[in-house]
Each structure stands twice: as C-alpha cells, then as structure tokens.
Amino acid sequence: xxxxxxxxxxxxxxLKQRRQQTTAxxxxxxxxxxxxxxxxxxxxxxxxxxxxxxxxxxxxxxxxAIEPDxxxxxxxxxxxxxxxxxxxxxxxxxxFLVRIGFNAAVTFKNPVPLSL
Amino acid sequence: xKQTQRLQGWWDKHLSPHLAVVMVTGEKxxxxxxxxxNGELILPKPLLIRxxxxxxxxxxxxxxxxxxxxxEVHIGEIVWFGQTxxxxxxxxxxxxxxxxxxxxxxxxxxxxxxxxxxxxxxxPSKAHxxxxx
Numbered sequence: 001x002x003x004x005x006x007x008x009x010x011x012x013x014x015l016k017q018r019r020q021q022t023t024a025x026x027x028x029x030x031x032x033x034x035x036x037x038x039x040x041x042x043x044x045x046x047x048x049x050x051x052x053x054x055x056x057x058x059x060x061x062x063x064x065a066i067e068p069d070x071x072x073x074x075x076x077x078x079x080x081x082x083x084x085x086x087x088x089x090x091x092x093x094x095x096f097l098v099r100i101g102f103n104a105a106v107t108f109k110n111p112v113p114l115s116l
Numbered sequence: 117x118k119q120t121q122r123l124q125g126w127w128d129k130h131l132s133p134h135l136a137v138v139m140v141t142g143e144k145x146x147x148x149x150x151x152x153x154n155g156e157l158i159l160p161k162p163l164l165i166r167x168x169x170x171x172x173x174x175x176x177x178x179x180x181x182x183x184x185x186x187x188e189v190h191i192g193e194i195v196w197f198g199q200t201x202x203x204x205x206x207x208x209x210x211x212x213x214x215x216x217x218x219x220x221x222x223x224x225x226x227x228x229x230x231x232x233x234x235x236x237x238x239x240p241s242k243a244h245x246x247x248x249x
Contacts, residue, residue: 007149034164035186036186037174037186039173039174040174040176065173066128066146072184079155079156079175079204079218080156080202080203080204083172083173083189083191083204084202087172087191089212093169094172094173094174095172096173096174096175097173097175097189097204098175100177102174103176103178103184104157104173104177104178104184105155105173105175105176105177106153106154106177106178106206106216106218107153107154107177107178108150108152108177108178108179108180109152109178109179109180109181109182
C-alpha cells in the first residue's frame, strides 16, 4: 500500500531531462562560484563563448582540460587523461578542467534532486 | 612492481570504508572510500605541500551543500593494482583524504561493514577476456 503511494509520487525523468537539470553552464539557476582565479575566469569565458557550442551535446560527461592562453583544449573520458594530454603539449602551463555539460568537474553531492 | 587483482581495505568505528593507497614515492595514504565524490583523490593541502606534488591547474567542485568552489589540482602517481597510475589530486582544507568513484572504473567494489570487508577487484580487460575465451 505504502509502496503504491510512493510510486504514484515518483517523478519520472528521462535521461535527457536529468542531463538538463545538471548542465549548469546552460542553466541560469546555477550557483556561481564565489571566487575565481584568473585561470578559471579566462577558461570559463572561453568555454561559454566558443567551446560549449562545439562540445555540447556530443561530448556530455567527458572532461576537457583548457589552456586559456592558447585556446587549446583536450577532451578525454577521464580527468587525468584530459589533463595529461594537455600537459604533453603545454608542459609549463596550468589548465582548467571542466566536465562537459556540467557546472563543475567533480561533485560531492547527488546532482539529481530527489523527486519524491 | 608486482601486479595484483585485489585491493583490500577496512571499516573504521565511524562506519566509513577505508583503503590504503601507496604513492610511487613510497608514502602510504589512508583514504576514505567516498561513493558520493566522483573525482579521483582528495588530500589535505599541507600533505600535498609536504609530498611536493606539482600543481596542474584548477577545477570547480560542487560541495555537499550545493555551493561551487574552485579547487587546486595536483599531479600524483599511485600504485594501483600493482601498477603506476597517474591521478589528479584535489586539495582540501579538511584533514582527511578521499578516494572517489573515478577510481572505481574497471573495478568491482565490495563493501560489507558487518564483515569488515572492503574490496576493490580488478575486472579483466576485454583483451584478456578474448584471450581466455
């Protein structure tokens, strides 16, 4: 009986809807970080103005290591793989890592809100 | 370096699963296995400085309260199933180290607090499966 009631209240979301909820770079409701380094500021500007259109939605969930001075970016399935590729080309640079389609590269919380 | 298929951890009295991970340089890290963290490793800043791990840049992280912060990323090399693996390590102001789900890839992870059982089992690669089929 209880199980039946809960099942009625569960909001079923498609994978596309779940992704939309978690793709904060395109979401106005996303919380902005309080402080950004110059590296992060330049890289996020590059992502928003150029890379987002190139990489979303085909590479959703992959990682991109961005070197904002050159505009180079390196996409891979894993975070270390993306940053290692970037380091090979720019051994003396620092990189900003993004998870394509998400507001942060990593998370400590469930990105999908409870819908019960 | 001897290749292994299993990494065994333990549970602490606060009901947190742990795994000991060894850096290539020999330091042993006691890490909490955190399935709510989808990165590779997190270590306290003072430890990262002491280990001298090179800075590789930054990334944004979503904290448990939903806030977004920029965190430093360092390069480290760990011994993972007996082989050297390069990982990205985030710096934290907290005093504990975490092992995240990015390192769960290619593994079966078994957690059983009643049996004090924490086990990372390496899944056979596709090439190995083909060779033994």
